[in-house]
Amino acid sequence: MSPPTFTVAICGGGIAGLSLAIALSRLSLEKKDHIRVDIYEAAHEFTEVGAGVVMWRRPWKVMKALGLAEELGKLCEVPSVQDEDNPHLAFKMRKSDSKEGVSFYDLTVPMGNLTFHRAEFLNCLAGQLDPTTTTSHFSKRLVSYSLPSSSPLAPIILRFQDGQSTTCDVLVGADGIHSATRHAMFELAVKDVEVDSGDGRKTAETFLNTVDPVWSGSVAYRAIVARDKLEKINPNHRAMLIPHNHIIVFPISHGRLINVVAFCSWPDKDGTTFEGKIVEECNREELIEQYVGWEEEVQQLLQCVEKTSRWAINALRDLPISTHDRVALMGDAAHAMTPHQGSGAGQAIEDAYILGTLLTHPLTTLSTVKTALKAYEAVCLPMGIDIQRRSWLNGKLYEFADPRFASLDLDYDINEGTQQREIVLDRLKAVGRAVIENRKWAWTTNIEDDRERAVKLYEKWIRDQSHTGREVTRITSVD
Structure with missing residues (x-):
């Protein structure tokens, strides 16, 4: 076995x-073990x-x-390849606070959505x-962690809570919303930030103010309900079919269990510390x-x-x-978000795909890794922020x-006159249309387009670097 080109610590x-980790192994078949x-x-x-x-x-x-669809497909109901691009019901929106x-809006989109039990997904x-x-x-x-001072390509030193340490060539922080990697990175990176508001760069104070998460003003009560228990009470209960309203519910484990997430919010607390x-x-x-x-x-x-348990929703x-x-x-660690787009895990998976592509690119060596990471940042960070x-x-x-x-949170009598009922339903449908407009990126954009943009940007920067001898140090246009 040949020695590795570089080591990645996740x-x-x-x-x-x-x-x-899976992307790095499966996207690097031509450089196996490198x-x-x-x-x-x-x-x-x-x-x-x-x-x-x-x-x-x-x-x-x-x-x-990445070749994972077959195994993951055993954990939930997945449309056939022939049927995947056809519209499927993703969820129903229902006003239930009276x-x-x-029910006022059905979201029907290509493929719909797939729902997994989180532990089963991770085990797979x-x-x-x-x-x-x-x-x-x-x-x-x-x-x-600390960066080398002796040589720009010397190993990064990692320090752990148990007192031990180790080294790596590339460090990736996938350590969540309270990421220690992010805190250490910002402490080091702020030293490189030029405090010059004249050209729009972040000041050190503003830079560091983004490192800690803030409370969204919401808490979520999370619980699992056994389908057979609910079925005895109401065999036609909607929770066994599709999620609705805010309580969000959806089936997992092939419908044997129902995931329940019930939100309570205090809008004036948004952006505070829980x-x-x-x-x-x-x-x-x-x-x-x-x-x-x-x-x-x-x-x-x-x-x-x-x-049940109560979770403060931070972002x-x-x-x-x-x-x-x-x-x-x-x-x-990069873009922790509220769960209202159902996209936190999906964005992490997309990050992995694009980052894995760039780290396994034929042009990537230890000396070009920093440029590869900047191309990843240029494409994935704006996307993550947008979904946040x-x-x-x-x-x-x-x-x-x-x-x-805002007035729709007031109670109303569903049995009011036909004219009033239609006015309320029309406004509720407008909410549904607004949700679709805000969410349609999920089925109208293509991850492969983003991956291609990242690769082209990386290759361009490598060419520019070979001509100028200067590394890319900050994001430029990705177009």
Whole structure:
């Protein structure tokens, strides 16, 4: 076996980190064994919190490109190849905050969406790691790293909570919303930021203000309900078919379980710091109390909850960078978002695909890695930020907190006169159209186009670098 071209350390063994490890092994068949991957996971095994993963068309194309579709297809119902581009019902929108609810919009899109049990999804990814190129290390929580001062190509030093340290050539932080990699990166990168507001560059203070997550003003009660238990109460309950409203529900594990995520929001708290535990176990009565007066199907669903936990929904501000030197951030470490687009896992998978493509590119060596990471940043960071913003807006739309539809959160009598009913339904349908407009990137854009843009940008920068002898140090146009 020939020695590796370089080593990649991935800190974080969640969906983001495992997807990247798989991409690095499967996209580098021509350079087999030339990239060695070490995954450092803080837990004692690969594990995921939360229950559901929603996958739209773009990340599913990545799963297919990486040869994962067959195994993942065993975990949920997937349209046939012939049927994949046809419209499928993705979810129903239903106003349920009164005794009699009303369905007002169906989202029907190519392929619909796929829903997975998160632990099953992660276990499938873990089973696809290549042991000849990838080594997994557990109980390894990164604390900090340092860049070499002796030589620009000397190893990066990683330091872990257990007091041990190791080295790598490339570091990827896939360590989530509270990423230690991100904190260390920004402390180092801010030293390189030129404080010059005259040409629009970030000041050091503004730069560092983006490093910590902020509270979205929402909490989510998460629970799993057994289908057979709900079926005994109401065999025609919509939760067994498709998600609706804000409670969000969708089936997982081939419909045997129902993932329940019930949101409560305080819009005036958006952007503040959450006081208390981010995740806390709570009793069912606390959850039920939040939905007093909602329609009977909601009450039936919540009566089936046996155990629930309350999650503060935090998100990142727009990061100014997601790479520095030979270090990159991906997934929630780069663009942690609210869950209202169902795209957090999908964006991590897309990051892995594009970053994996660039690191395994024939032009990529240890001396060109920094340029490859800048091309990744140029394409993936703006995309992640855009989806962050869209997810925030969707949350407002779902709860009628968008100023365009704010009056719809008031109770109304579904049995009012026909004219009044039609006025309300027309406004509700306008909410549905706004949600579709905000979400349609998920089925009208193509991940392969973004991948191609990243590759072309990288190749152009390498050519420019060979002519000028200067490395790319910041993002320029990606067009």
